[in-house]
Amino acid sequence: xxxxxxxxxxxxxxxxxxxxxxxxxxxxxxxxxxxxxxxxxxxxxxxxxxxxxxxxxxxxxxxxxxxxxxxxxxxxxxxxxxxxxxxxxxxxxxxxxxxxxxxxxxxxxxxxxxxxxxxxxxxxxxxxxxxxxxxxxxxxxxxxxxxxxxxxxxxxxxxxxxxxxxxxxxxxxxxxxxxxxxxxxxxxxxxxxxxxxxxxxxxxxxxxxxxxxxxxxxxxxxxxxxxxxxxxxxxxxxxxxxxxxxxxxxxxxxxxxxxxxxxxxxxxxxxxxxx
Numbered sequence: 363x364x365x366x367x368x369x370x371x372x373x374x375x376x377x378x379x380x381x382x383x384x385x386x387x388x389x390x391x392x393x394x395x396x397x398x399x400x401x402x403x404x405x406x407x408x409x410x411x412x413x414x415x416x417x418x419x420x421x422x423x424x425x426x427x428x429x430x431x432x433x434x435x436x437x438x439x440x441x442x443x444x445x446x447x448x449x450x451x452x453x454x455x456x457x458x459x460x461x462x463x464x465x466x467x468x469x470x471x472x473x474x475x476x477x478x479x480x481x482x483x484x485x486x487x488x489x490x491x492x493x494x495x496x497x498x499x500x501x502x503x504x505x506x507x508x509x510x511x512x513x514x515x516x517x518x519x520x521x522x523x524x525x526x527x528x529x530x531x532x533x534x535x536x537x538x539x540x541x542x543x544x545x546x547x548x549x550x551x552x553x554x555x556x557x558x559x560x561x562x563x564x565x566x567x568x569x570x571x572x573x574x575x576x577x578x579x580x581x582x583x584x585x586x587x588x589x590x591x592x593x594x595x596x597x598x599x600x601x602x603x604x605x606x607x608x609x610x611x612x613x614x615x616x617x618x619x620x621x622x623x624x625x626x627x628x629x630x631x632x633x634x635x636x637x
Contacts, residue, residue, distance in 0.1 A: 387411055393444070400440040405433045406610045410486060417610065423466050430470060438472055448472070461493050488541040497550040503537060507557045510534045514564045526565045534561050535583075542590055543597040555586040598622070 379390045390412060397414065398407040406417040418433060420426040426440040441447055448503055455477045457465050482491040482498050488497040510533045514526060521529070538554060544549065559574045566577050584592065598605060609619040 393590060397440055400436045401433050404429050413486070415485065426466060427468055430468060434470060434472065450475050450477070454478050454483060454534070455479055456483050456490075456492055458492055458494055465492075468624075477611070489546070496545045499541070500550045500553060504553060505559065506537055507554070507561075511557065511561050511564060514561060518564060518567070523565060527583075530561055530565065530583070534558070535589075538586065539589060539593065542593045545590065551586065551590075552586070558586050 379386055379393055391409075394409065398409065401407055401416060404418070406419075408415040408417065416433060416437075418426070418429050420429055426562075438448070444512070455468075455470055457468065457479070459465055482489060484490075484502075489502040491498040510529075513533070514529055517529070518526060524603075538558065560570075562574050562577045562581060562583065563570065563572060565581065568577065574585075606623040607619070608616070608621055608623050611623050612619075
């Protein structure tokens, strides 16, 4: 390590990854890259930098408990083999269900310590609750957008319209667009749209009573719902191999045989999502 022309001495690293170095994150990924192989036959592992999550699904309560126990044992076995341990203060368990379905009481323990069950969690910047509702993420996002609107109002007398649009796209639009394809059209989304209209009125110097329809057109900014539709289309285009067309389901040559196949879903929440 070089710091102000001073070289640190060489030391042997027998296990683990030293913190605070430039190569630390990359070395850590190398260190844990075989973890998914230990659990991918019973769960869906998700790794991003030092965040590790695993998804376990089962329609039956008993099978669900067995899978969780098996996966947790595999993880602990892998950790012990690689001289690592679980940080119980940062390890949580979330059981995702629909609103009307009762939750299954499951207790996960290891070495006389219990994994804490929580109702919401933040994963890669997206806040998710146990019913997979977008409301929790919206409540998390609103204060950030409010700060952006306040900053735009302060700097407006000193900035041109083009500079204000640059501030809008880099600070406001980047927040609302992140994870937008996975959001839904619930009434809570209107709070974001009201905040967006406030930012547009600030840029144009209009009063609160002025309609934003023409303001969006003049600024060439998409309203929130239009952004949502565009993000859905872009997601489908980029992940075309994840979707099925009607011709792959049935061989009947109809006018809709090239359209994407819409699976039959019983719940409104799933009907509003990408899948």
